[in-house]
Amino acid sequence: MLSRDVARAVNQRRDALGRYLAYGIVRYRLRSVSNLRTVTCPCCGYMTLSDQGYDTCGICRWFDDGLDDGSADEMSCTANDGLTLSQGRELFRSRLTIVNEHSSEYLDEQELLPAKYDIVSRFDRLVSGVAPRLFFDSFSAIQQDLKVLSSRRTKLIRARIAKLKN
Numbered sequence: 001m002l003s004r005d006v007a008r009a010v011n012q013r014r015d016a017l018g019r020y021l022a023y024g025i026v027r028y029r030l031r032s033v034s035n036l037r038t039v040t041c042p043c044c045g046y047m048t049l050s051d052q053g054y055d056t057c058g059i060c061r062w063f064d065d066g067l068d069d070g071s072a073d074e075m076s077c078t079a080n081d082g083l084t085l086s087q088g089r090e091l092f093r094s095r096l097t098i099v100n101e102h103s104s105e106y107l108d109e110q111e112l113l114p115a116k117y118d119i120v121s122r123f124d125r126l127v128s129g130v131a132p133r134l135f136f137d138s139f140s141a142i143q144q145d146l147k148v149l150s151s152r153r154t155k156l157i158r159a160r161i162a163k164l165k166n
Ligand SMILES: [Zn+2]
Pocket: 041, 042, 043, 044, 045, 046, 048, 057, 058, 059, 060, 061, 062
C-alpha cells in the first residue's frame, strides 16, 4: 500500500471519530466523565490520547510529539525509535504497533495483540458510523478496555524486569 493511501486510511478514521464530538448529545455525556481520551492518534487514527498532549498511544505506542500530516516524513526526535510518522503508520498497518520487533517490548505487544484487535474492531464499528446517541456507551467501554490494556502492559514490563534481576 502506498504511504499516501495509508495516511488516507488513518485520516478517515480520525475524521469519522472526531465528527462525533460535534454532536451535542455526545459532548454533553463526555462532560460527565473525566480523563477520557478523545484526541485521535496521528499514527493509528484511533481516539487514544488525552488532550494534555505528549501522550503515548495505548494501541500503537506512538508518542505524540507533535508530528502530523505536514511533517509526516520528518524523523521523530523525541521517541518513536527515530521513525517518521509515515513509517509508524506503515508499521501499525502491518502489525498494530510501532515497537521495534527486535526489542523485548515487542513480545509484550504480541501478547496483547488479541486485546488490541478487539479494541480496534470496536473502534472500527464507530468509524463505520453509529447513531450519536449510541456513541458514548461504546466509546466509554472501549476507554475502559484501553485502561485494562495499559495495566496489563505495565504488568508484563514489570514481570520482564523482575526476571532480568533474578
Ligand atoms: Zn496510535
